[in-house]
Structures are given as C-alpha cells and as structure tokens.
Amino acid sequence: MTTATPSPTSATPALLRPVFPRRPSRNRVVISLARHLSLLLVLVVVLYPLLWMAGASVRPSNEAFGTLGLWPSNFTLENYATGWSYGSLNFSRYFVNSLVISVLCIIGNVVSCSLAAYAFARLEFPFKRVMFALMLGTLLLPYHVTLVPQYVLFNNLAWINTILPLTVPKFLATDAFFIFLMVQFIRTLPRELDDAARLDGCGHVGIFRRVILPLSLPALGTTALFTFIRTWDDFLGPLLYLNDPAKWTVTQGLNGFLDATGESAFGPLFAMATLSLAPIVGFFLVAQKLLIEGIATSGLK
Amino acid sequence: MTTKDSRLTGAGVRRRGDRTSVLPDVDDLTDPGSSHGRRASGQARREALAAYGFLTPWLAGMLLLTLGPMAYSLYLSFTRYNLLTPPEWQGLANYQRMLVDPRFKASVGVTLEYVAVAVPLILIVSMLVAMVLNQGIRFLPFYRASFYLPSLVGASVAISMLWRTMFGGDGVFNAFLARLGIEGQSWIGNPDTALYSLVALSVWTFGAPMIIFLAGLRQVPKELYEAAMVDGAGPLRRFFSITLPTLTPLIFFNVLLTTVNAFQAFTPAYVISNGNGGPLDSTLFYTLYLYQRGFTQLEMGYASAMAWALTVVLGLFTAFMFATARFWVYYGDER
Known part of the structure; x- marks a missing residue:
C-alpha cells in the first residue's frame, strides 16, 4: 500500500494493460520517495517547536535559547522546581484552579448539550426549525458581540473574581458546536431502539437515559475532550473575570510569569509552558487510541 | 382520562x-x-x-x-458607558468615531491582512498535505495525529510564548537562518514582520482543515480516477476535473470556518505583543483593540459598537458565501 498504483485490475479491460508499461514504475518509486520526504519535512516543521520547547525545559538556564538542538547536553529538572513556585507564582494553585473549572465545564457541556441534542434529534415540537436554525446561527456568531454585555451582567451579579462566569454558561448549553455534534451523532442511531424502549414502558427521559446516552458515549467523549482542551487553553475568559492571582488559571499564571520576568527566566518559563500543555497532549494521545478503537468496533467507515 | x-x-x-x-x-x-x-x-x-x-x-x-x-x-453601542455610571445615549457617535479613529483603522488593516494571507495559506497547505496522505501512505494514523496536534495547542498561551521566543532576536529561527548564512533580525520586534510570525503560527495549525479534507478525499470513488486515466487524463487534469469538484463542499466549509476563526484570533497577538498590539500597532488585531477599549479603558459603548461592526461584517461574509455557493460548490447531483 505504499504506492497508489492504479493496478490493472479486472475493472480495466485487458487490452489497455500495455498502456501502463514498466517504465513509469521507476518514476513511481521516485514519486513515492518524494512523497515520504515531503511528509517527513512537514512532520519536522510541525513537531520541532513542541520538541524544542520540551528540550528547553530540561536544559540548564545558562544554555542559550538560540540552541537548535533538541536534546540538552546536561539534563536537569531544576527548571521545573524553580518554575513551580517562581517569585510570587504558585503553579500548584493554578493547576487546581484550571482543573476545577475544566471539570465543571465538561459536566455542564455534556449534560446540557446532550439534553438539547436529544430534543433536536428525536422529538417533534413547535418552532423546531426556527430554534434549530437559531442554534446553528450561534455557531458562526463572533463571541465578542456578547462579551461586553455578559461582562456587565456578571458584574451586576457580583460574579467577577469567581469561577461562575466561566462555568455557569456551560450548564446552559452555550457551546452550540457540541449540540450540533451530538445531534448529528444521535441521528445515526436506529430509531427502532427508541420504539423498543417505549414498548418496554420508557418515557422520553427513560429513552434518553437508557438508550441514547449509553449509545452516544463516543460523541459525549468527543465533547468532553474538546471542552477540556478549550477550557484549559482559554485565556480571554480568565483574563476578564479572574483578577485575583489566587484564582488564576494556568494560562494566566504563564502570562503572569512572562510579564514578571520577560525572557530572563526562560528555562523555568518553558518548564511551566510544557507542563501546561502536557494534559492536552496526554488526553489527545489517549483519545486518539479510543477513537480508532471506536471506529473499529462500531464498524463505521 | x-x-x-x-x-x-x-x-x-x-x-x-x-x-x-x-x-x-x-x-x-x-x-x-x-x-x-x-x-x-x-x-x-x-x-x-x-x-x-x-x-x-x-x-x-x-x-x-x-x-x-x-x-x-x-x-x-449607541451609548457612552464606563460600567460605573449609567449608559448615556449618544446616537451614532461611536460608529462615527470608528471612521476617524486611526487605531481602529490600523486594527482593521492588520486583521484584514492577517486573514487575507493566513486563510489561503492554511487551506492550500492543508489540502496539499491531505492529498499526499491520501495516496495510500504508510503510517497514515501517525502522520494524521501528529499534523493535527498543533491545532489543539495553537491558541494557547504556552505556544504563543514559544513563538515569541523562537522568532525573537536571539531565537531559534535566527539560529537556523545563521546556519544557512542568512542574517536574522527580531521578527517579533520588527513592525514589518511581526504579523507574519503570527501568520506562521496559524499556518502551523493546518491540521484541523486537513483532517476534514482527508475525510472528503477518502470518499472519492477510486474508479473515477481509474476511468480518467484510461481516458488519458494527466495528474493535473484529474485534480481539476475530479478532486477539486468533489472537495468543493469541504472547501466551502473550511473557508467559512477558517475565516471566521481568523477574524477572532486573540491570544497569540496578546501574548506576543504584551497585550499592546505592538510594535507600532503591527499586531493590533481587531479583537485585541476591542479588548483594550472595552476592558482596559472601560469604553464599553465603543467596544460594543466594534463588536457589532464585526458581527455585521462576518454575517455579510457568511451570507456572501452561501449566496455564491451554488455557483461553485458541487454536490454530486448524479448520485
């Protein structure tokens, strides 16, 4: 399967086979080689920055950061120890804060978006088309148009400097993307299962809990994963709502680190930056496997 | 009952x-x-x-x-409002102010330049890589996952910081150029190039549209290519007559999404410029200027007007895309 040779299969009339003589096969080797080389080049460009950062985080601070190499000559974990509580920074606190916010956002999105998705995918009700169009419309809506008034609202509720502005909206299904994702998924589930559950005496809540939710685990997993990544990476939200350094998230901690030191403490800075990405990369590697298994077991193409 | x-x-x-x-x-x-x-x-x-x-x-x-x-x-957007005193009606003053505000104009220019350069680059790179990956390449899952990874982390503070260091005066990029005998500069510090380091960052995250293109390419029936080859169509002809038309729905989707997202980019510009959009406003993204006006200077009315202007522009762009779709998006009617 290394080359996409249009093999003269049975679909090709036998007479035409000589149209593909032996000579192009040498070209094909060259083309195949070129393909692999170009992919490897892209791979280097894509992975180099990430690997370089990880390398810089375990390099002694006195080694210049203009070094091209990835692996440090003197491996050290000193940067991690220094960065974890650099100056007035407190990364254990930031990680806990980020984790709490992320977990709450995941719960909120999974619950509220799956509820809405079930209604859109399975139930008939007045104004369904209008509401669905409205929901799709918010997918493309720039978030800035609600940024200022939401800030005013949360300010009036005295929610500034709490995690409520970052988490409560998730319980109200404001991430339309995940509703859409789950609607698309639920639509692929056979309706006969709903009917069978109904005959067994299940109402809509029962069907949702016992049939739809268990079968939608892949979509729920995707929602949870993307919610985690977005929340963990989010910078503008915490920047607006969390001013008290004790409530900062990891992204704010990093930004504060950069503000406080410029580039003078880049070793510890990169150590913390690497740590901040570790959960995302880790979850991605795990989920990548789950995804492939899910595709293999469900027989989806 | x-x-x-x-x-x-x-x-x-x-x-x-x-x-x-x-x-x-x-x-x-x-x-x-x-x-x-x-x-x-x-x-x-x-x-x-x-x-x-x-x-x-x-x-x-x-x-x-x-x-x-x-x-x-x-x-x-029709008022003056600083969060402390009640909003004060001003009519169209905020919108008129946009027309004469030099920093507003600068932010529009920066954002348009960024979108106009980054979006086509992302789409071309993602499509090319998807096409190469679709040739029955070995280790496809590995390549696909690796290429997708930057899309997950590209908007984070950590990567923005990394970029700032890599493209700074003493950064890795210059060290690389020095190997090639080219004298570098501070790409972040130079107003002429700062924006392009942000463009590079966005192109680095080509993985998400690539995954979508790849999924589309795998749907193209192989028989179409075989038939075309039998008819003597060369690679270019096959690309323009088979691949490109089949991909148009995905191109539509990716253009729309990538553009809307590019207009809303914030974190990289904020981190790379310390939140001020410098040097010389060369990285003053529209969203960054909106943030400064609204939340640093507490001009909530002006910020709201800017937000609505952006919403209208993106709405018009979306409408334009949907209106023109029937002329260039091919939905394979014969199926």
Whole structure:
C-alpha cells in the first residue's frame, strides 16, 4: 500500500494493460520517495517547536535559547522546581484552579448539550426549525458581540473574581458546536431502539437515559475532550473575570510569569509552558487510541 | 382520562401520570370520536412538552446569554458607558468615531491582512498535505495525529510564548537562518514582520482543515480516477476535473470556518505583543483593540459598537458565501 498504483485490475479491460508499461514504475518509486520526504519535512516543521520547547525545559538556564538542538547536553529538572513556585507564582494553585473549572465545564457541556441534542434529534415540537436554525446561527456568531454585555451582567451579579462566569454558561448549553455534534451523532442511531424502549414502558427521559446516552458515549467523549482542551487553553475568559492571582488559571499564571520576568527566566518559563500543555497532549494521545478503537468496533467507515 | 388514553394509544404507554390532562383538551372538542386524531395530538403535545423540558437549559442560555446580551450590546453601542455610571445615549457617535479613529483603522488593516494571507495559506497547505496522505501512505494514523496536534495547542498561551521566543532576536529561527548564512533580525520586534510570525503560527495549525479534507478525499470513488486515466487524463487534469469538484463542499466549509476563526484570533497577538498590539500597532488585531477599549479603558459603548461592526461584517461574509455557493460548490447531483 505504499504506492497508489492504479493496478490493472479486472475493472480495466485487458487490452489497455500495455498502456501502463514498466517504465513509469521507476518514476513511481521516485514519486513515492518524494512523497515520504515531503511528509517527513512537514512532520519536522510541525513537531520541532513542541520538541524544542520540551528540550528547553530540561536544559540548564545558562544554555542559550538560540540552541537548535533538541536534546540538552546536561539534563536537569531544576527548571521545573524553580518554575513551580517562581517569585510570587504558585503553579500548584493554578493547576487546581484550571482543573476545577475544566471539570465543571465538561459536566455542564455534556449534560446540557446532550439534553438539547436529544430534543433536536428525536422529538417533534413547535418552532423546531426556527430554534434549530437559531442554534446553528450561534455557531458562526463572533463571541465578542456578547462579551461586553455578559461582562456587565456578571458584574451586576457580583460574579467577577469567581469561577461562575466561566462555568455557569456551560450548564446552559452555550457551546452550540457540541449540540450540533451530538445531534448529528444521535441521528445515526436506529430509531427502532427508541420504539423498543417505549414498548418496554420508557418515557422520553427513560429513552434518553437508557438508550441514547449509553449509545452516544463516543460523541459525549468527543465533547468532553474538546471542552477540556478549550477550557484549559482559554485565556480571554480568565483574563476578564479572574483578577485575583489566587484564582488564576494556568494560562494566566504563564502570562503572569512572562510579564514578571520577560525572557530572563526562560528555562523555568518553558518548564511551566510544557507542563501546561502536557494534559492536552496526554488526553489527545489517549483519545486518539479510543477513537480508532471506536471506529473499529462500531464498524463505521 | 389517563387510563383510557393509555389504553387507546397502546404504543405510548406511560408509567407516570398523564401530565397533559391538566391542559384544556382542545382536540377533544374539535375532533370528537376520532381516537386516532386524539392519540396523535395527545402524543404530540406530550412530546412537545418533553422537548421543551429537554431544551430548558439551552433556551435559558439562548435568551439570557446570547439573544438578550446581543440586544443589550446593540443598545450599548449607541451609548457612552464606563460600567460605573449609567449608559448615556449618544446616537451614532461611536460608529462615527470608528471612521476617524486611526487605531481602529490600523486594527482593521492588520486583521484584514492577517486573514487575507493566513486563510489561503492554511487551506492550500492543508489540502496539499491531505492529498499526499491520501495516496495510500504508510503510517497514515501517525502522520494524521501528529499534523493535527498543533491545532489543539495553537491558541494557547504556552505556544504563543514559544513563538515569541523562537522568532525573537536571539531565537531559534535566527539560529537556523545563521546556519544557512542568512542574517536574522527580531521578527517579533520588527513592525514589518511581526504579523507574519503570527501568520506562521496559524499556518502551523493546518491540521484541523486537513483532517476534514482527508475525510472528503477518502470518499472519492477510486474508479473515477481509474476511468480518467484510461481516458488519458494527466495528474493535473484529474485534480481539476475530479478532486477539486468533489472537495468543493469541504472547501466551502473550511473557508467559512477558517475565516471566521481568523477574524477572532486573540491570544497569540496578546501574548506576543504584551497585550499592546505592538510594535507600532503591527499586531493590533481587531479583537485585541476591542479588548483594550472595552476592558482596559472601560469604553464599553465603543467596544460594543466594534463588536457589532464585526458581527455585521462576518454575517455579510457568511451570507456572501452561501449566496455564491451554488455557483461553485458541487454536490454530486448524479448520485
């Protein structure tokens, strides 16, 4: 399967086979080689920055950061120890804060978006088309148009400097993307299962809990994963709502680190930056496997 | 009523009491005797009630956090408001101010240049890589996952910081150029190149559209290419006659999404420029300027007007895309 040779299969009339003589096969080797080389080049460009950062985080601070190499000559974990509580920074606190916010956002999105998705995918009700169009419309809506008034609202509720502005909206299904994702998924589930559950005496809540939710685990997993990544990476939200350094998230901690030191403490800075990405990369590697298994077991193409 | 109804409906047996019975049963009056009609409407009503139950969180969010705030920000855009004193009506003053505000114009220019350069680059790179990956390449899952990774982390503070260091005066990029005998500069510090380091960052995250293109390419029937080859079509001809038309729905989707996202980029510009959009406003993204006006200078009215201007522009762009789609998006009607 290394080359996409249009093999003269049975679909090709036998007479035409000589149209593909032996000579192009040498070209094909060259083309195949070129393909692999170009992919490897892209791979280097894509992975180099990430690997370089990880390398810089375990390099002694006195080694210049203009070094091209990835692996440090003197491996050290000193940067991690220094960065974890650099100056007035407190990364254990930031990680806990980020984790709490992320977990709450995941719960909120999974619950509220799956509820809405079930209604859109399975139930008939007045104004369904209008509401669905409205929901799709918010997918493309720039978030800035609600940024200022939401800030005013949360300010009036005295929610500034709490995690409520970052988490409560998730319980109200404001991430339309995940509703859409789950609607698309639920639509692929056979309706006969709903009917069978109904005959067994299940109402809509029962069907949702016992049939739809268990079968939608892949979509729920995707929602949870993307919610985690977005929340963990989010910078503008915490920047607006969390001013008290004790409530900062990891992204704010990093930004504060950069503000406080410029580039003078880049070793510890990169150590913390690497740590901040570790959960995302880790979850991605795990989920990548789950995804492939899910595709293999469900027989989806 | 409950027992009769459930006996009649059969399929719609409910274990709990019939909630709809508290409502006036209009259909009983208009359509007496027809058990079928009553069954259908009774069920429909219960289903509608259940649906609104399931939709309650979403509806509350829609009203309280989206539609309400949108209306309120439209109102604020006609006022002067600093969060401390009540909004003061100003008519169109905020919108008129945009036309003469040099930093506003600068931010529009920066954003348009960024979108115009980054979006086509992302799309071309993602399509090219997807096409190479679609040639039955070995280790496809590995390549696909690796290329997708930057899309997940590209908007983070960590990567923005990394970029700032890599493209700084003493950065790795210059060290690389020095190997090639090229003298570098501070790409972040130079107003002429700072924006292009952000473009490079966005192109680095080509993985998401690539995954979508790849999924589309795998749907193209192989027989089409074989037939075209039999007819003597070369690689270029095959690309323009088969691959490109089949991909147009995905191109449409990716252009729309990548553009809308590019207009809203914020974190990289904020981190790379210390939040000020420098040097010389060369990385002053529209969103960054909006943030400065609204949340640093507490000019909530002006910020709201800017937000609405952006919304209108993106709405027009979306409408334009959908209006022109029928001329260039191919949905394979013969299937």
